Amino acid sequence: QVQLVESGGGLVQPGGSLRLSCAASGSIFRIYGMGWYRQAPGKQRELVASISSDGSTNCQDSVKGRFTISRDNAQNTVYLQMNSLKPEDTAVYYCNALLSRYRYTSRENYWGQGTQVTVSS
Numbered sequence: 001q002v003q004l005v006e007s008g009g010g011l012v013q014p015g016g017s018l019r020l021s022c023a024a025s026g027s028i029f030r031i032y033g034m035g036w037y038r039q040a041p042g043k044q045r046e047l048v049a050s051i052s053s054d055g056s057t058n059c060q061d062s063v064k065g066r067f068t069i070s071r072d073n074a075q076n077t078v079y080l081q082m083n084s085l086k087p088e089d090t091a092v093y094y095c096n097a098l099l100s101r102y103r104y105t106s107r108e109n110y111w112g113q114g115t116q117v118t119v120s121s
Contacts, residue, residue, distance in 0.1 A: 002026040009115030022095030024076040031099045034078040038091035
């Protein structure tokens with residue numbers, strides 16, 4: 001089984017920081033890319049940031065300068081450092097990975113269970 005397990009969510013005050021982690025485990029041959037999505041109440045799930053196998057990153061304009069995505073390939077882990085948090089950042093954050101389970105299998109998308117981030121005074 002392939003599992004993506006997120007951690008690091010919680011309740012923080014505006015202007016505070018959180019660091020989200022997502023560890024992938026199980027039958028994994030290679031991870032090609034990982035990303036963080038979020039879904040606020042009543043809104044569609046949206047891509048926040050992603051990082052590809054070559055290390056290139058992408059961030060949504062609303063979080064540029066505040067959020068940083070990084071990767072530890074040796075641990076199959078992706079991080080999202082969130083600084084200067086705003087109430088509008090409140091959402092469930094989901095980890096996504098594009099990976100192959102075995103040498104000759106196709107690339108597949110997997111999702112974590114989500115972790116709640118709440119920014120409020």
